[in-house]
Amino acid sequence: MLLFVTRRILFALALLLAVSFFTYMLFAMLPADPAALTCGKNCKPEIIEANRVRLGYDKPLLEQYWLFIKGFFVGRDYGVGAAAFSCPAPSLGYSFSQHECVTTLIARTFPVTFYLSLGAFILWMTLGIGLGTIAALKRGRWQDRAATTFSAVGVSLPTFYIGLLVLFSFCIWLRILPFPSYESPFEDPLSFLTTMILPWTTLAVLSAAGYTRLTRNGMLEAMNEDFVRLGIAKGLRRRTIIRKYVLRSALVPIVTIAGLDFAALLGGAIITESVFSLPGMGRMSIRAVVESDLPVLVGTTMTAAVFIVLANVVVDVLYGVLDPRVRSK
């Protein structure tokens, strides 16, 4: 087991290294000149050149990548003398357009994305599994049709459309909720809740849809299994069979996918954060795209990749725990 876990972690690290290489090269090859973006319109060429040297963009590409990787482990110093500054480890570079280290920026925006993801996750799992169970138990009847329709609509609508619809309905038309303006939950819990309830709902409605479908299909499949027939033959109560055998067996793949989906969300819910103006990682990424802020883009891409890869390892190890056959492979 230890060997299995170690191997998975080593592979994950290698994968992240490959992702960092491709990401760095991909963004470095873009036509944007990061040094030219370091100062405004009235910029002198000398300043651009000086900044290019200061940020290390004058070096060959491979050396730049090496400095990036090295900076992550030991921190990075920029420039010399009075104008020098540094980003401590784990450094992901320096954003000149925001005048801050990328790590600092991510550390500041990540909590917002985390609260958004966590709340939405709890909501959508409850909603999705609940509706899916109802649909499976009432197969072919109107409850099934309603749940299936909900899941089809939810899965298909663009996030921005639902988000804006919800935002306008509750904040402008009905005026039940104040316009979203993010506050930390530790400083102003009430304002935090009234701001977050709509983004949570938006994400939950969109994601719950897929889980409704998965739960329904998983349960219907499980109902055909021999162990269910055995349960009936033994004379177990229907509720017991459904709770203890059908739902449990249907939930195994759902938990796996839920882990991966949650991790993907932690990389930044780009559209939701933009629509509800939440200062999270997703909105920062969009801003970085608009401003061609390459260090921030590399940083957020890497952070998102870390969550995806990490979730994969956790899921794999959990599978190894649940199913001993996986380990030997």
Next chain:
Amino acid sequence: MSATFTDTATLASDGTVGVVIEGKSPRQLAWMRFRRDKFALAAAGVILFYIFAAAFAPVICAVLGISPYELDGDALNDFGLPKGAFGGISSEHWLGVEPGTGRDILARLLYGARVSLLVGFLGTLLTTTIGVMIGIFAGYRRGKVDAVVGRFMDLTLAFPSFLLIIALTRPFTQRLESLGVPEGNPARLTYIVLVLATFGWVYVARVVRGQTLSLREREFVEAARASGAGTGHIVFKQLLPNLWAPVIVIVSLSLPGYVATESTLSFLGLGMLPPAASWGVMLGDSVKYYRADPTYLFIPGVALIVLVLAFNILGDAVRDALDPKADRQTL
């Protein structure tokens, strides 16, 4: 009793002759189950209707005398909003006019369907082709090939795809334009389709690989191999026909997702450029007029919901129809 084994059994279980029970192939059985599902038939009808409307958009617009680009200032009041109730719905403009410009919404919806469906179908076609080819290749060859493909899939999945799609739009459309793809919307459309396939093939390949791994060990494949069939025959005649069911289901579920992605990109200003119509452009536009002209907000949204809903219902129905256990139910 001298029973002859033909396709048509003329003996009923109690031995009386006359009740005809026909043997049916799995495909016929699936079709039978599918036909029974009224929702699925309606969904298929809706999809055909959309395809027809998109394909003949110029003809329909010519017959109705409307155009997606013509500005009709007379249909707007002094504030630039449509005259009359419900977004200016009239005998001339069946679905009203766009606020600000006075362009006909029905015409724009029809032309927008061309873009949205084109992105959906081309994206799906490319994704599925690549995914099926790589999936069969990895699953059939196994061993080292499978391991290499598997690592490559892990790598592709590790990237946050939506962020990259957005971040790379501008440079890559410029690259496409410099490679000779016509500037503007053709280049943007090509980019969207290519980038959807770049990140989408993995999901198809994963399923196809898994199915191929188990199919290749089955008796009928072994029989074909034993009787001297080549790899080409086994892949195309033995494996591929058995892979359609899972592939169709993935397709019906991913196609609406591609349509939605296009509209999201257009909403962000990275998709189709105005004055070209796409549902995404219309959705993004209509949001600005939410209070003054709510009808405009609903029309493209409803058009999108109905299409996507139809695809989802169809996909579910196909899945149910192809499931040999569908008619059995114990609980």
